[in-house]
Amino acid sequence: MYSASDGHIEPTRSGQHHFAVAPLGLFQGKTSQIVIIAMGTQWVNLCKALGQPDLATDPRFENLTERVKNRFELVKIIEEWLAGMPSDEESVRVLEEHRVPVAPMLTVPQAMNHPHLKERKTVRTVND
Numbered sequence: 001m002y003s004a005s006d007g008h009i010e011p012t013r014s015g016q017h018h019f020a021v022a023p024l025g026l027f028q029g030k031t032s033q034i035v036i037i038a039m040g041t042q043w044v045n046l047c048k049a050l051g052q053p054d055l056a057t058d059p060r061f062e063n064l065t066e067r068v069k070n071r072f073e074l075v076k077i078i079e080e081w082l083a084g085m086p087s088d089e090e091s092v093r094v095l096e097e098h099r100v101p102v103a104p105m106l107t108v109p110q111a112m113n114h115p116h117l118k119e120r121k122t123v124r125t126v127n128d
Contacts, residue, residue, distance in 0.1 A: 016033075017071060017075065020068060021037075021039060021064065021068070022064070022067040022068045022070075022071045022074055023036055023037070023038050023043075023046070023067065023071075023074055023075070023078060024036075024037045024038070024039070025075075026105060027075065027078050027079055027082060028079050028082065028083075029082045029083075029085075029088040029091055029104075030082060030083055030085060030086075030087060030088050030091070031087075031088055032088050032104060032105060033104075033105040034082065034088060034091060034092065034102060034103070034104055034105060035101075035102065035103045035104075035105060036078065036095065036100065036101070036102050037100075037101040037102075038100055038101070039064075042099065042100050042101065043056060043061075043067070044056045045098040045099050045100050046078075046095070046098065046100045048098055049094050049095050049097070049098035049100055050077070050078070050081045051081075052077070052081075055077070060073060060074075061074060088104060089104075092104060111123075
């Protein structure tokens with residue numbers, strides 16, 4: 001963002017969420033953290049997944065500028081939904097079903113042993 005704006009937009013620290021896009025960040029699930037990104041039509045899909053399709057046209061969230069401005073309210077709504085789900089796996093399944101970019105936050109050991117990364121040979125032993 002900084003270089004694309006020729007230095008006119010300077011990013012600021014934003015914690016677990018992107019400073020200029022909402023929702024985009026790390027959300028607390030029932031037992032672990034989950035990455036959720038919803039831009040463009042994904043926003044409408046997320047609202048449907050949450051069982052709250054009216055959020056898409058709520059004046060607080062109807063466009064990116066308003067979603068960023070009301071980020072804390074939005075995070076609370078999403079995290080309340082996640083907390084009410086039976087499991088984090090079920091949350092991910094529902095979001096994927098609605099075509100919302102989502103992934104569980106993995107620990108290093110979980111990532112190192114993830115079947116997809118092993119299949120792609122992303123993780124491998126290197127001899128010094």
